[in-house]
Amino acid sequence: MAEKFRVDAHYLYGYGAMLFHETNGGDNGNLHFMRSYVDNSCKSTDGYKGLMSQLKGPVDGYADALHNRLTNLMGVGYGTANELQHATWVYLEKEKENTHRMDDGSWYNAEDYAAFPFPESNPELKEPDAEIDWPAMFEQFGKDVKDIDFFISDLLGWQVHRELIVDLTGDWSDLAKAGQGLTNAGNAATTVSSTIATGLKTLDQQWDGAAAQACMDLVTKLYRAVDEEAALNRVVGRIYAKTADEVKKVAGELISTLNDVVKKVKSMLPDFWDGFWNMFTGSADKAYRKAAEYLCGNQELFTWARNLMNALRKLIDDVKNLIDALKKPIDEANKIKEDVDKVITEVKDKAELAGDLVELADPHGFVDVPTDQYHLPADPKADSR
Numbered sequence: 001m002a003e004k005f006r007v008d009a010h011y012l013y014g015y016g017a018m019l020f021h022e023t024n025g026g027d028n029g030n031l032h033f034m035r036s037y038v039d040n041s042c043k044s045t046d047g048y049k050g051l052m053s054q055l056k057g058p059v060d061g062y063a064d065a066l067h068n069r070l071t072n073l074m075g076v077g078y079g080t081a082n083e084l085q086h087a088t089w090v091y092l093e094k095e096k097e098n099t100h101r102m103d104d105g106s107w108y109n110a111e112d113y114a115a116f117p118f119p120e121s122n123p124e125l126k127e128p129d130a131e132i133d134w135p136a137m138f139e140q141f142g143k144d145v146k147d148i149d150f151f152i153s154d155l156l157g158w159q160v161h162r163e164l165i166v167d168l169t170g171d172w173s174d175l176a177k178a179g180q181g182l183t184n185a186g187n188a189a190t191t192v193s194s195t196i197a198t199g200l201k202t203l204d205q206q207w208d209g210a211a212a213q214a215c216m217d218l219v220t221k222l223y224r225a226v227d228e229e230a231a232l233n234r235v236v237g238r239i240y241a242k243t244a245d246e247v248k249k250v251a252g253e254l255i256s257t258l259n260d261v262v263k264k265v266k267s268m269l270p271d272f273w274d275g276f277w278n279m280f281t282g283s284a285d286k287a288y289r290k291a292a293e294y295l296c297g298n299q300e301l302f303t304w305a306r307n308l309m310n311a312l313r314k315l316i317d318d319v320k321n322l323i324d325a326l327k328k329p330i331d332e333a334n335k336i337k338e339d340v341d342k343v344i345t346e347v348k349d350k351a352e353l354a355g356d357l358v359e360l361a362d363p364h365g366f367v368d369v370p371t372d373q374y375h376l377p378a379d380p381k382a383d384s385r
Contacts, residue, residue: 023077079373179240
């Protein structure tokens with residue numbers, strides 16, 4: 001609908017100040033701080049070992065892709081804020097004495113002491129402190145398996161210690177912390193998006209015309225892109241957290257199922273010196289035969305454990321592929337719910353992510369994300385058509 005030009009220029013300066021704060025107003029700009037937070041809290045660590053090492057590349061790659069997307073949004077926000085404050089002096093016809101071009105192409109704008117004070121947000125981004133309740137007995141269980149690995153691996157025909165213990169090593173709490181960090185970043189993005197959108201409604205009431213309409217269109221795309229980041233990072237954060245939790249559950253199931261059997265086999269096998277002296281009497285051979293019989297009688301438990309670990313490896317592979325895919329959320333949009341359902345199976349978790357998944361299935365925010373700032377048109381006082 002056509003609008004006659006009108007403006008209260010002091011609102012433009014105030015909105016620009018708020019937009020600086022929400023995006024890239026120095027180190028304290030919210031998106032700027034969010035980007036640093038992701039770099040510091042949502043990447044892999046030295047604790048990514050065993051199966052967890054397969055997620056090191058995807059976790060770092062996703063954080064880098066998010067860094068780049070936030071950098072673009074920061075640039076759009078900063079440039080638009082700067083242009084709006086310049087526009088204030090253009091509309092007040094005091095441009096010559098209050099503005100000039102800087103070497104980087106941006107505007108130096110004098111302070112407008114009559115600027116309307118738009119509310120700003122200060123989302124809290126706490127240092128992630130997530131800890132998974134890793135089974136306290138796992139270290140001793142792993143040691144016991146290692147002590148008899150020469151015997152059980154030879155008898156069962158596969159590398160028991162490597163497949164059941166080594167693959168589970170790693171600090172899975174670090175993955176949970178990275179997930180908590182992304183969830184925190186997602187919630188902060190919701191706050192930032194809402195603040196930009198709410199302020200834009202107020203600005204819209206004070207500025208009409210073609211220049212105003214162009215600004216409204218661009219900033220709407222900006223805050224929708226920020227909101228899309230909120231949904232995406234909450235989903236990825238939950239994937240990290242649930243993956244770490246699933247590994248913990250598998251470790252607990254292995255202990256509860258195999259611990260007694262492992263200890264029994266260990267107690268039946270003679271240690272090195274017993275075996276050395278007893279080999280002359282044949283008692284060591286008898287001990288090995290009895291241990292072998294006992295192990296064979298419980299072989300199905302180890303087969304079950306191996307199948308459980310294979311299922312976990314499939315989960316890790318699915319998570320790896322999904323994280324890689326979500327670096328490009330537009331390409332993943334048409335199958336995101338199907339792929340997330342593969343790695344998050346609990347009804348409660350699916351319900352909590354339902355709204356975000358609906359948002360990501362129609363990724364208009366990512367599709368329409370602006371890559372250039374707002375520019376005041378040649379005729380800033382033209383009516384809109």
